[in-house]
Amino acid sequence: MxxxxxxxxxxxxxxxxxxxxxxxxxxxxxxxxxxxxxxxxxxxxxxxxxxxxxxxxxxxxxxxxxxxxxxxxxxxxxxxxxxxxxxxxxxxxxxxxxxxxxxxxxxxxxxxxxxxxxxxxxxxxxxxxxxxxxxxxxxxxxxxxxxxxxxxxxxxxxxxxxxxxxxxxxxxxxxxxxxxxxxxxxxxxxxxxxxxxxxxxxxxxxxxxxxxxxxxxxxxxxxxxxxxxDNINAIKYANLVINSNRYSLLQGNEYAGYFQSLPDNNRETIFCIRHTKVEDRNMSSIGSMYFSGDVSGKPLGQGVSGWAEIYASKKYYDFVGQHPHDLRNGFITPYIENGVLQYNQKLTPTTPMYYVNKYSRQEGQINLSSPVYLRLGEIYLIRAEAEAKVGNDAAALADVNLLRQRAGLVGNELYNASQVQASGKTMLDIVLEERFLELAFEGHRAYDLFRNNLPMERNYPGTHSLNNTPTTDIHQIVRANDNRVxxxxxxxxxxxxxxxxxxx
Incomplete structure (x- = not known):
């Protein structure tokens, strides 16, 4: 046939x-x-x-x-x-x-x-x-x-x-x-x-x-x-997942080690593409693009265990770094040698090598990972975004703060209504920022921007500068109505x- x-x-x-x-x-x-x-x-x-x-x-x-x-x-x-x-x-x-x-x-x-x-x-x-x-x-x-x-x-x-x-x-x-x-x-x-x-x-x-x-x-x-x-149904089905009690947000050290732990026992993961120890893709893995290092997690130069040419952007690194004790900083491993941050020298300006470890070191193997497609943290953020869009700011704020607390943020690092109002941001802005922090490198960001009619803005070193004349211009804006979204x-x-x- x-x-x-x-x-x-x-x-x-x-x-x-x-x-x-x-x-x-x-x-x-x-x-x-x-x-x-x-x-x-x-x-x-x-x-x-x-x-x-x-x-x-x-x-x-x-x-x-x-x-x-x-x-x-x-x-x-x-x-x-x-x-x-x-x-x-x-x-x-x-x-x-x-x-x-x-x-x-x-x-x-x-x-x-x-x-x-x-x-x-x-x-x-x-x-x-x-x-x-x-x-x-x-x-x-x-x-x-x-x-x-x-x-x-x-x-x-x-x-x-x-x-x-x-x-x-x-x-x-x-x-x-x-x-x-x-x-x-x-x-x-x-x-x-x-x-x-x-x-x-x-x-x-x-x-x-x-x-x-x-x-x-x-x-x-x-x-x-x-x-x-369809925000009402988004809330409805998010509630069905949350209230099923099948899943729970990982806390503390468990959350910090989320992507290195055995997937089957991960209480936050709803659906993942499971890879076992014999299915390590080595240099053909997702993680090889983000990280190169040893089994302890120590970062090393390009080509040691991975290609290591895709990094956390300076925009993201600076944003999550506003709170140094935010556990989500731990999903980035800056490539530091002798106390000095290394830069990829193949572009001008050079690119800081902020390795990403969300796809590395599962069960102690450098390039092994089981990519997560759905997890409970996202479901809370789905509910928060939908609540914000139907005007239930208090409910949206509660879900955002739940994830910020889980990440180790306390006190005035958590939001209240007066803070949001004073910031000049909408509740939707706050939710999308939290999605940026929580779901980075998991395949959501471009969709979050474009489906909300927002531009994707880069103002940091990377190969996108090669689109420009001169190529030292690091700015790129892609609008939601662009053909190439x-x-x-x-x-x-x-x-x-x-x-x-x-x-x-």
């Missing part, structure tokens, strides 16, 4: 020794033939494990991170790279971007695999099969949401009427899936919400944070509704399907 634009479901099975009940998944090792592959719950469980495994592919998780995080202002690239991640950072996008092609193809591969199971399991099946169907609905929703964020404009622009991405439903023929048009952003959001609501209804098992569950669906619903500016549809996909319209 031919391979179409959307990767006609080649569904990976796990190693023969794996059992779905163990809640572990492995790299795909072979493919199931489409005809008659799924016969029972064990088959569905095994193929679902294979679908989760696709998320760990560097073409998905690493390329996706570059596309989601590097357009923000919490990061600074200290040198140009032959990899087109530089173009993602500088907003000099091209329609042949390897990372866009990688992400597009891997995301639709997950969707195609999920569709096979969604079509196979009837809505009157037993609880075990319905749980698995719900997990695949969640995965399909997650893929479409990430795709529409990367390739479709923010929902508030034109009320969702701009072009989004093709919606790949179950039951389509090869010919139909190979000739889909781009649905509107609104249509994609509606599809994602429908899938998540049904997924939450079907899932009844509390699984580890490497797998979908009812609360995982609720958490993504709260984010989707926030992006859609979204990426080009991969040209290879348009060549296969001429019904796909390109972004301007």
């Amino acid at each position: 031919k391979l179409t634009l959307f990767y006609t479901p080649l569904i990976a099975i796990a190693l023969a020794v794996s059992l779905y009940s163990c809640q572990k998944y492995y790299d795909p090792t072979e493919f199931i033939n489409e005809e008659g592959a799924l016969k029972n719950e064990a088959d569905v469980g095994t193929t679902t494990i294979g679908t989760y495994a696709v998320l760990k592919n560097a073409a998905y998780v690493r390329s996706g991170h570059f596309l989601m995080e590097y357009p923000g202002d919490a990061v600074a690239q200290g040198q140009s790279s032959g990899d087109d991640l530089t173009k993602a950072y500088r907003y000099t996008h091209i329609n042949t971007s390897e990372h866009c092609s990688n992400f597009w193809s891997q995301a639709y591969k997950v969707v195609a695999a999920a569709n096979k199971i969604i079509a196979f399991v009837p809505d009157d099946a037993g609880a075990g099969l319905l749980q698995l169907k719900g997990e695949n609905l969640y995965l399909r929703a997650m893929m479409h949401f990430n795709l529409v964020r990367i390739f479709g404009r923010p929902y508030p622009q034109n009320k969702g009427a701009n072009l989004g991405v093709p919606i790949l439903r179950e039951g389509l023929s090869d010919e139909e899936s190979a000739s889909l048009i781009r649905s509107q952003v609104k249509e994609v959001y509606d599809f994602v919400i429908s899938d998540l609501l049904k997924a939450a209804e079907l899932m009844t098992e509390d699984k580890s944070n490497s797998f979908a569950s009812k609360e995982v669906a609720y958490a993504l619903l709260s984010r989707v509704y926030l992006y859609k500016e 979204v990426f080009y549809i991969p040209q290879a996909e348009i060549n296969r399907n001429n019904k796909l319209n390109q972004n301007p």
